[in-house]
Amino acid sequence: MDEIVAAAMDLADGEGIAAASLPKVAARIGVTTNALYRYVDSKEELVVLVADRAWGAAPELPADDWRAAATTWSQRLHERFIARPWLLDVPTTLPLTPHTAAWLDVLIVGLGPAGLPSNEVLYSAYLLDSHARYDANLRRNAPTPPALSVTHPDRRRAVRGFLDVQLRARGLDAVADVMRDPAFVGDATSPDGFEFGLARILDGIEAHVAGGRGR
Incomplete structure (x- = not known):
């Protein structure tokens, strides 16, 4: 199984998640496509396994400072999307896997000092995740054409x-x-858009916390 997932990840890294098809994976490791069905039932199942490996271990976050923890988590998430943009194409409807659950777990713990109820912790996670995805997707889809190059x-x-x-x-x-x-x-140095947006999201959460949460 490890060889199958590794081959699928190589294909995804090189050509995108669509390239991690069962026939291509089988060809990469030198077996028939039918042989793969002894290990995975479908491409969807393979995508789950590949995406989970791509997420990797959850980041270590600062303790006792929810804003610093949320900042670090968001930055590491953004870096992961930049490094493996095909993760943006993995359906967000997939169930939690060991690694994605670990990422969510450390954020829940990191946001603990804010004192938010569980549903608002999840809403905050959604905001942070969405911001990281959106910015990474903008960067992926906005190459600099020669006519606009510096x-x-x-x-x-x-x-x-x-x-x-x-x-x-x-x-x-x-x-x-x-x-x-x-x-x-781009004629002058400007603040990084991701960091600016992240700071404003955290400002909003901080104001919500300071205002008594939900009033």
Whole structure:
């Protein structure tokens, strides 16, 4: 079984989770597809096993500081999605597996000092997980085309100028103004979007905790 999961993970790392099909895995380890059915019942079952291995061990979190724990957990989760973006394509409807359960467990423990009821702990986990997924997916789907690359400033300015005219012709001045901001287009160093969003989520949870939770 270990060889099967390892082969499937290699395929997923190289070509995405769709490539981790039973025929491809069988070919990778030199057996027939039918031979794999002695170990897994379907590709869906194989995906569960591969995804669980990809998650790996849950991170160690700071103790007695729920905000620091939530920050570290979210950062490690974001890093995991960046390292293995195919995890974003694994259905979120899959049941908890040993590793995903461990990730959730350490976050529940880490959020303990906040004193939130169980349902709000899970809601907070959902917010943090969703933010990490969304940002990682943006990074995956937003490669820098040559025309906009920082190595081609003249072409980048030309494209921005063209878009500016198009947006303003449609009365979309607010969007045009944002896109001309150096922090948006990358002409100047700007705060990391993931960290900014994470801090605002935690600010919201902190305000909720300070306000008496649920009032």
